[in-house]
Amino acid sequence: MEISPCMTSSPLFRDIAPADLASLLDCLDARERAYEKGAWLLRRGEWTDRLGLVLSGTVHILREDFWGSRSIVGLAGPGEIFAESYALAGEPLEVSVLAASDARVLFLRVETALTGCGQLTRNLTALLAEKNLTLTRKMRHMARRTTREKLLSYLSAQALRSGGPEFDIPMDRQQLADYLAVDRSAMSAALGKLRDEGVLEFRKNHFRLLEPGEQDL
Amino acid sequence: MEISPCMTSSPLFRDIAPADLASLLDCLDARERAYEKGAWLLRRGEWTDRLGLVLSGTVHILREDFWGSRSIVGLAGPGEIFAESYALAGEPLEVSVLAASDARVLFLRVETALTGCGQLTRNLTALLAEKNLTLTRKMRHMARRTTREKLLSYLSAQALRSGGPEFDIPMDRQQLADYLAVDRSAMSAALGKLRDEGVLEFRKNHFRLLEPGEQDL
DNA sequence: CTCCGTTCGTTGGAAAAACAACAGACTTTT
DNA sequence: AAAAGTCTGTTGTTTTTCCAACGAACGGAG
Numbered sequence: 001m002e003i004s005p006c007m008t009s010s011p012l013f014r015d016i017a018p019a020d021l022a023s024l025l026d027c028l029d030a031r032e033r034a035y036e037k038g039a040w041l042l043r044r045g046e047w048t049d050r051l052g053l054v055l056s057g058t059v060h061i062l063r064e065d066f067w068g069s070r071s072i073v074g075l076a077g078p079g080e081i082f083a084e085s086y087a088l089a090g091e092p093l094e095v096s097v098l099a100a101s102d103a104r105v106l107f108l109r110v111e112t113a114l115t116g117c118g119q120l121t122r123n124l125t126a127l128l129a130e131k132n133l134t135l136t137r138k139m140r141h142m143a144r145r146t147t148r149e150k151l152l153s154y155l156s157a158q159a160l161r162s163g164g165p166e167f168d169i170p171m172d173r174q175q176l177a178d179y180l181a182v183d184r185s186a187m188s189a190a191l192g193k194l195r196d197e198g199v200l201e202f203r204k205n206h207f208r209l210l211e212p213g214e215q216d217l
Numbered sequence: 218m219e220i221s222p223c224m225t226s227s228p229l230f231r232d233i234a235p236a237d238l239a240s241l242l243d244c245l246d247a248r249e250r251a252y253e254k255g256a257w258l259l260r261r262g263e264w265t266d267r268l269g270l271v272l273s274g275t276v277h278i279l280r281e282d283f284w285g286s287r288s289i290v291g292l293a294g295p296g297e298i299f300a301e302s303y304a305l306a307g308e309p310l311e312v313s314v315l316a317a318s319d320a321r322v323l324f325l326r327v328e329t330a331l332t333g334c335g336q337l338t339r340n341l342t343a344l345l346a347e348k349n350l351t352l353t354r355k356m357r358h359m360a361r362r363t364t365r366e367k368l369l370s371y372l373s374a375q376a377l378r379s380g381g382p383e384f385d386i387p388m389d390r391q392q393l394a395d396y397l398a399v400d401r402s403a404m405s406a407a408l409g410k411l412r413d414e415g416v417l418e419f420r421k422n423h424f425r426l427l428e429p430g431e432q433d434l
Numbered sequence: 435c436t437c438c439g440t441t442c443g444t445t446g447g448a449a450a451a452a453c454a455a456c457a458g459a460c461t462t463t464t
Numbered sequence: 465a466a467a468a469g470t471c472t473g474t475t476g477t478t479t480t481t482c483c484a485a486c487g488a489a490c491g492g493a494g
Contacts, residue, residue, distance in 0.1 A: 117334040128345040135352040
């Protein structure tokens, strides 16, 4: 395994002597992989126990909603890491990672990074990673401009999580409105409009999103 | 140091044998403290190298803005932790912690929690903690309902960070609008209105917030 | 069964934000 | 110095949200 300059300058390896890097990478079960532009590094729904460290090129972190539309939610260049929260929290990926250019990436096993650390450190990093995911999820929905878009973002995420178009949500209307930082009655109206337009169906806390083909039956 | 049930049930100590807890707490330089209802545990602006673990009672995490108004942004009950991101990221507290009832709290040194872990683990937890703070900050502003409130929340935070009413912001108008998830022109209008009302002054990226006494001169 | 409390959808008016377009100030380039 | 481009504030119009209030549906409790 070669030690490239972007490793030593990476925040992940800050204050680690270059001489120690080789053995450290060995400990981390480091695997270097190269991707051509347009190739998938990780796909939504997969599980990973490794974080990614970009060696060269750029990767895009993207999110795909229930209806298939994509948006870039982050970039990572040389020295930057990705997927660390999912790996540490032990949760399936909610984003996909795409090579925006030809890229080389190092995948490092997080579990072995914590060996010799004791259970406490594992718990602490897991807590941080989970909080991270919780915040990211909420942010994703709240960043949308309109109540309608916030709703669709949230409901789409629930559908993806459940693995199908039908699911129950764990909040009542007021709680959901607070979570999305919108007005309850306006949200209720937006929900009604979406139902009328054939985008979704719902009864109480049970929702069903409709594929374009199913709509307007 | 007594081992109470809320310790063994805390997510922080998950999968740690109660028998090992005593020596672990010793390693962490654990300090137990008791507070009466209404007492401050930590104040905004302070630095802490310890995270807090609530043993009994409830603490409120609260935020005070530039003009002194307070709002509760979180609670922690028995077994739950607080201030961990600030301690791990090595940044000053942006919130204050208040005893909502009589409470006992354990303060654990995070640095020693990571001894024997190697620099990599330190870097990783620091990265997670910083990302956490970044997300929390952004969320804090975005959760406000109106463009005006988002602006005030952001500018107030900048003022507190700078330690005074004058500061420069590191973004142009469009970037700030994107960051707060609002319309640029609407934000510009809101800024102008705030200036007219004597709440603040600005020129380009330099801002000055006015105390109530300074306003309307 | 009736009463009561809660949740939810709906409505109407007031307020705010989004959107599009434009003009002036300032920068950088030529 | 002139030109091109960018950033910012302003305006007017349309759309959306907010807010307060109300009535229907639902689910206990007496």
